[in-house]
Amino acid sequence: MEHLPALSQQRAELEKVWSRWAVGGGRPSAPPPVLHSEATPIPRSESAVLRSEVVESWERSLRTVDPARAVAPSTDRDDLGSRWAESPLRTPVTELAGEIRAIAEDAGMIAVVTDEVGTVLFSCGDRSVRRQAETVNLAPGGCWDEPYMGTSGVALSLHSGRPSSVWAAEHLVQALHGWVCYCAPIRAADGRQLGVLDLSTYWDRSHPMILTTVRALVTAIESRLHTAQSRPVARTRLECLGVPRLYKQGHQIAMRPRQLEILALLALEPEGFTPERLHAAVYGDRSVSPSTLKADISRLRRATDGQIADRRYMLTEPLACDATELLAALEAGDLTTAVRVYRGPFLPDSDTPGIVQWREHLDVCLRTAVLADRNPEHALRLGQRCPDDIEIHEHALRLLAPGDSRRALAAARLHTALRA
Incomplete structure (x- = not known):
């Protein structure tokens, strides 16, 4: 120069x-x-x-x-x-x-x-x-x-x-x-x-x-x-990382697991589903009549005040969702937000094919990003949510300085995971 x-x-x-x-x-x-x-x-x-x-x-x-x-x-x-x-x-x-x-x-x-x-x-x-x-x-x-x-x-x-x-x-x-x-x-x-x-x-x-x-x-x-x-501000919020919950205007409402699964899939794919594709994502190879899906959608539509379109199943109003926030943070490389939002696996008790696929996608993305990152805070936060993940605890220990008191926490988590 x-x-x-x-x-x-x-x-x-x-x-x-x-x-x-x-x-x-x-x-x-x-x-x-x-x-x-x-x-x-x-x-x-x-x-x-x-x-x-x-x-x-x-x-x-x-x-x-x-x-x-x-x-x-x-x-x-x-x-x-x-x-x-x-x-x-x-x-x-x-x-x-x-x-x-x-x-x-x-x-x-x-x-x-x-x-x-x-x-x-x-x-x-x-x-x-x-x-x-x-x-x-x-x-x-x-x-x-x-x-x-x-x-x-x-x-x-x-x-x-x-x-x-x-x-x-x-x-x-x-x-x-x-x-x-x-x-x-x-x-x-x-x-x-x-x-x-x-x-x-x-x-x-x-x-x-x-x-x-x-x-x-x-x-x-x-x-x-x-x-x-x-x-317009979203009136409905769906939490599906860890314990699933649905809130409308700040109040929690009861929903069947199947309805939460369908709503989560619609939130993660804003372009929506054809009836055939959503049927496959929800029921897989099971022999389930198309009318069953229509009934599930009908009940979900009533529960969400008509926020689901008819012919192509998609959300018609804003829906706040922690899983979409996690996905957006990962796509943007904002790992601080991603590990904060992550409270656990995506609908962990569900074996619905579309949910299982998204769960694996989100977990692999987040875990890979944390293991490639040099900030020990991210590894510690994820380790709190994933107590059995030996590699995450080992990564946190490698990143923490010898005098950092948080090494004791990472070491204890690693010890527990190794004994499990």
Whole structure:
């Protein structure tokens, strides 16, 4: 990169200014000239200077943040799961996760989504960059608002409500001086700020087009978000991972096992079934009259207030279902959501052919993803739901550091599984 020497010089000059602030205790006697009013990458032709929003952010941050801080603080793990589950950003981000991941991996970056207070809810991207980001807790659960981690792209976007970038020693915390981050706020249809999308990488990979990419991704997320907010909310929720339950408007209702099986199949295949295909999925090779299926569908239609179409069996209204949420998370590579949603096998007591096929599909997908992942939390969570899975417990032990107290839990689970 022919501009790298110039970038290195700019970074060195920024480090000098940072030292006067962070080590010297505040603003220098003569403030540095302000040449930029917007959060844009530092041009090659200009000297390294502090932008006005960086100066103001440093002044605010120094009241609560030690520039020598090594990592961002973490939120409670259980609280993180509920935050992501309840976030309006979860569905649009999950739907676009494949595109976001491809962009981040191709560019050698990490993509991060936070909530409205700067807590990281989702991350993906280049594996080596993600590992480095995890050393400063730029990972799910990390708290990146200004009072916690000082000046960063996330903090500036949360504070100003505008796209921002922070490069090298513009970060107040010295541990972030090797990074550049490009961020933009994500807004609800009514203008409320719901969080921030951040693309981060090493300082020498900075490029002005990255902020344009962030803006485009935010536009795509907001488009899906606003469309989803205008859709009718599902009145019915089916839980079929572990103990099956059906809720209508928050109240549990009794359903026959066969009806739950049919409803689960319809939820997982929104394009629906022909009568012949659904008959095969439900009854297999058993000699069951087509009228039996029609009777089951008729009873199910009454129980769901007519939410099933006549000729091609399919749902006509939104149905919330934990199995479809698991499938969507797996397809998007959102393993944190997948292991949180998974409460057990899909309708575990059913031997219906279509259910058995989906059960094996979901279990193999989730288990394979966890065994390929480097986050011990995912292995521990799945191990809780799969006490007999020796390989999952062994994987958790391999990933946990020697001093991690959770090793005792993984070891105990492995011991129990081996004795079973």
